[in-house]
Amino acid sequence: MGGMGTALAADGTRIAYQLEGEGSPLVLLAGQANSHRWWDPVREDFGGRRTITLDWRGTGDSDRPDVVYSTEGFADDVIAVLDDAGIEDADVYGTSMGGRVAQWVAAKYPERVRRLVLGCTSPGKKHGYERGQEIRRALAQADQAGRDSILLDLMYTPSWLATHPGPYYVLGDSTMPTYARGRHLVASNNHDAWDELPKIKSPTLILHGADDLFSPAANAELLASRIPDARAHVIPGARHAYSHEYQAIASQLVRDFLATPH
Structure with a gap:
């Protein structure tokens, strides 16, 4: 069963969301400056569940207020x-x-989270392992084609790109206004959940690509050491978009984890 809805956030911002399928609910949360389309290549891997995606404020069909995001x-x-x-x-x-x-x-x-899966992510800048300054400078360039080329290299291996001409769903929502992209960047850069991680009660699986330079793979074990009931799995050869390029491996790991009795 599919459908769309609009939720009203506490500040009155309208948040668009999408529902697909039936069964136990699974929320899928996209990367920075991306809409729910981030999940298009792999959403069907979770058939037999009711998947819920949303367009972050500033993206897709959600409102785009020019206020501080976090x-x-x-x-x-x-x-x-x-x-x-x-x-x-x-x-x-x-x-x-x-x-x-x-x-x-x-x-x-x-009380709202049964099981938690954290992919290619970090506890934040104060304690996490961050991408190098060279990558930051390259991604800050004004030329969009240049940025996209660098992003694709960070997301996928050259061999995969050579045989998959696109479309690519990880380069950001092209309809976003510039200010909203900036708001997303600041929100992600300012993330710091370090003190809160030990409070997580959900069984947690942490996935990461071993060759991820966008968010270094060392973050996987760091998160696993900080969250009480967590384990990490690092996928050899994978870069930041492990969930897409290594879809068969990653989606199976997630399905198995979510199906395991606790």
């Missing part, structure tokens, strides 16, 4: 979506900035 605030938006959809609790799977948001969802609203 990963903690995005987490509140996720809860507004669950409330609007009438979902009491759900499994939550977030990748990249979505993984940062998922940390807050699980820490602030433990």
Whole structure:
């Protein structure tokens, strides 16, 4: 069963969300400056479940207020979506900035999160392992084609790109205004859930690509050491978009984890 809805956040911002399928609910949270389309290549891997995605404020069909965004605030938006959809609790799977948001969802609203999957993410700049300055400078360039080329190299291996001409769903929402992209960047860069991670009560699986330079793989074990009931799995050869390029491996790991009795 599919459908779309609009939740009202605490500040009045309208958050668009999408529902597909039936069964146990699974929330899928996208990366920075991306809409729900981030999940298009792999959403069907979770058939037999009711998947819930949303367009972050500033993206897709959601409102785009020019105000301060934060990963903690995005987490509140996720809860507004669950409330609007009438979902009491759900499994939550977030990748990249979505993984940062998922940390807050699980820490602030433990009764709403059954199991937690954190993909290619970090506890934040104060304690996490951050990408190098060279990558930061390259991604800050004004030329969009140049940025996209660098991003694709960070997301996928050259051999995969050579045989997969696109479209690519990880380069950001092209309809976003410039100010909203900036708001997303600041929100992700300012993320710091370190003190909250030990409060997470959900069984947690942490996934990461071994060759991820966008969010270094050392973050996986760091998160696993900080979250009480967590284990990490690093996928050899994978870069930041492990969930897509290594879809068969990653989606199976997630399905197995979510199906395991606790």
